[in-house]
Amino acid sequence: MDDQEPASNNTCKVFKCHPMSKVPKIVICLICENVYHEADFNKYTKSQFVSEMLVICPKHHQDNLTVKLDYGLNMLDENARKIITQVKLYEKEDLRSELCNNLSLNQSKNLSDISALDLDELATTKMENELLRQINVKLQARNKFDYASIVKNNLQPKPEIPKILVKSKTNNNRETLGKVKNKITNDLAIPINNVREKADKLVSITCKNNNDVARAKSVLSDKMGVDYHVELEHLNLPKVKIINVDHDLSKEDLCEDISNRNFRESNCAFNIIADYKNTTDKRTLILEVTPETYLLLHNNGFKIYIGHQRCR
Structure with missing residues (x-):
């Protein structure tokens, strides 16, 4: 087609939902719904504007707006072709809506075909899910206890276990830690939490319970010999x-x-x-x-x- 309708006027359109936002200069094909920039669409020779934003792209030019009739000498005029195109677009949307309704009806029919046994299994599953939800709520409520509440409700005092301190009398023996570990491993059959060496070559030993402290101190005093001091840590009371x-x-x-x-x-x-x-x-x-x-x-x-x- 040689003559085309004017693309658009100089006024800018805005979105209906966002009046402050301007609509970009685009056009949409009524047949295939392809979107073009208005300036690029104007470059096509076989194209036509149906309205300011609705067009017929070159793939669907006026010779292909509707079914070609090989018989008959009468040709449809331009306005008739536009009307047929718009009717086709409406029928397309109507067909899509009808298909969606059919899908919904099929789903409802499938639900109505569930047997009584399936309904019992469904009810059991719902009950199990409800019980799991209640358990989850209780667990979340228990997890909301803060540190202050836990400390406030803790009525049992933490037992203080005095450490056993071992130190060389000569103050220059660097093998104190190794010797203590060797004696603990080989000769001391008492559960020990940890053995640490401090900055002044003082080795501290922590027992797992308070009942083993006195026995561990006595055994270490005998095994370490006269070259080492073995004593208990003095715990200050509150x-x-x-x-x-x-x-x-x-x-x-x-x-x-x-x-x-x-x-x-x-x-x-x-x-x-x-x-x-x-x-x-x-x-x-x-x-x-x-x-x-x-x-x-x-x-x-x-x-x-x-x-x-x-x-x-």
Whole structure:
């Protein structure tokens, strides 16, 4: 075809869903739905615009808009060919919709053909999935415990195991670690956690439980000989500071008073290691307590009752 309709006017189109976005200058073929740039499409000789953006590409020019009739002398005019093309496009979409509906009906029919046995298996599977979902919810709820909650609910104190310390008396023996490992491997039938050497050539040995510490120390003292010191690590007990104690009792009477008021129903032990006057002219006490006593105070908010006054 020699004459073509004008491609588009100078005004820019915008998207209906996004009014601020401009539509690029493209054209779409009504037959094959191929997309062209408007400038490139204008270069084709056998092409035609149906509307501003709908075109008929060269592969479907006017001689191929509809079925050719070898018989008959009358030819369709241009407007008739455009109408037939648009009708074909509509029928194409209508056919696609009908096929989709047929697929949906076939799926519904397949579901209706399920036997009673299949329905029982389906119900069992649904029940199993529901049980698994409930278990998953419970596991997720348990995993939400934070570190503070775990520590708060942990009522068992962690046992402190003193280390066994081995050191050469000459301070220049570099074979202390090797000798200790050799004695532990060959002569010491006691479970050991680890053996480490410190910066001052001091070797520390950690047993797996508290009951084996004394026996391991005794065996090592005999095996290492007189050239080595073998001793236990001194573990410092926890300490608690009590301020503003308004009492003139002696240490012994004050210990008895604190024990009767706070630890009568529990087997807790403590000792007053410091007693002095503070800036308010009242007493300040420093208590050395056992791990069990410290845990009890921790769970009680570190509150100790003395007489009618509560001190911290």
